[in-house]
Amino acid sequence: MTSYHHGWLAGYALPAMLSAGLAWVGLARHSVGKGWLLGSWRSTGLALLVLVLTGLVGIAAGLALPHLAKLPPVAAGLATGVTTMPRKRQEDTTQPYLKFMTLGIAWFRERLEYRMCLDAHSWCARFLDGFEKSTQLRVFVHELKNYLVDRHPTLAKTIANLFDAADEAMIHALEVQTKTEEARRDIDTGWMREPTDEEVYQCRSAFGEAINRCGDLLLCAYLHGRRTEQAELGTLRAKALANDAFNSSSLPAQQSRFSLRRNRT
Known part of the structure; x- marks a missing residue:
């Protein structure tokens, strides 16, 4: 040299x-x-x-x-x-x-x-794109909570708080949707009338709030996870969006409205 x-x-x-x-x-x-x-x-x-x-x-x-x-x-x-x-x-x-x-x-x-x-926020928004029902969100978020607790036990309290907020928002969205459908149904004929602008706003607002709270929990998975975990998160998403999601073992046991406990064997 x-x-x-x-x-x-x-x-x-x-x-x-x-x-x-x-x-x-x-x-x-x-x-x-x-x-x-x-x-x-x-x-x-x-x-x-x-x-x-x-x-x-x-x-x-x-x-x-x-x-x-x-x-x-x-x-x-x-x-x-x-x-x-x-x-x-x-x-x-x-x-x-x-x-x-x-x-x-x-x-x-x-x-x-x-x-x-x-x-991070853009990734979460793209990941949640495609969820159109609160029931699909509940299946996905329940499995996501269990997934995060297993991998990040030190964040168990934070994850539980985020899950409770998301679950409460999803329950509220389901209640608003149910009340709207009942109000639209004609008792005599059984036909469903078109929703009013206010009813559309209430349903979309409640569902949007549920999406945001679920996004908070998903953001925790993004910030504290790794790139290699994207495939596993994608699997959880696909199971929640599947047509037979409610017939699979991934459906949480509905013990109460605000507390979902994972059964460990």
């Missing part, structure tokens, strides 16, 4: 690789419980951009390091004093000075986290 190649490797490639590698570890740890870094092509692009910028900063730092000794002591003292000044705490957004000092890396990390959140 020539001295040129050795200098290029030590001065550029190695600092960039180390900086990008450490940045990837930091992103992976920071994303735990928040979603998938590579959940879509946009989040993938933002993650790669953060790694590239971090590598460039690593190269720049390595090149500038020999020149730091030439800085006057006044500049070093000023920089040290600025870092100790009190700052207003901002939890939701990255502070402007931090965006500038990191050459935009902090801003892109903020955008990446926002994109991961959008990816």
Whole structure:
């Protein structure tokens, strides 16, 4: 290896690789419980951009390091004093000075986290697309709760609370639908009249609320699960949407309206 190649490797490639590698570890740890870094092509692009910028900063730092000794002591003292000044705490957004000092890396990390959140909600919306009946939702959500409790026992309380909220919303949607059908049915002839606009709104609003609460439980599966579990979640969805779902063993035992217990053998 020539001295040129050795200098290029030590001065550029190695600092960039180390900086990008450490940045990837930091992103992976920071994303735990928040979603998938590579959940879509946009989040993938933002993650790669953060790694590239971090590598460039690593190269720049390595090149500038020999020149730091030439800085006057006044500049070093000023920089040290600025870092100790009190700052207003901002939890939701990255502070402007931090965006500038990191050459935009902090801003892109903020955008990446926002994109991961959008990816999670978009995935849940696509996954629940196709459910048209509250009964189908109840079958799916019951199996989803059991699936999550088995794999994430430390989140059992959170999962139970999300399930209770979803089950209550689904029961309300069923009650609204039943009352609407009873109001539409003519007692003498047995014919069903067309629903009024208000009845359509009430049914769709109740079912939409049930979808949202089921989405909260599905979001928990997305945030704390892995990509390899998508196939298993898809199997649960297919069983709930199947025509013979109520004749299969996946149907929960209806012991009460608000409490569904899984029978363990």
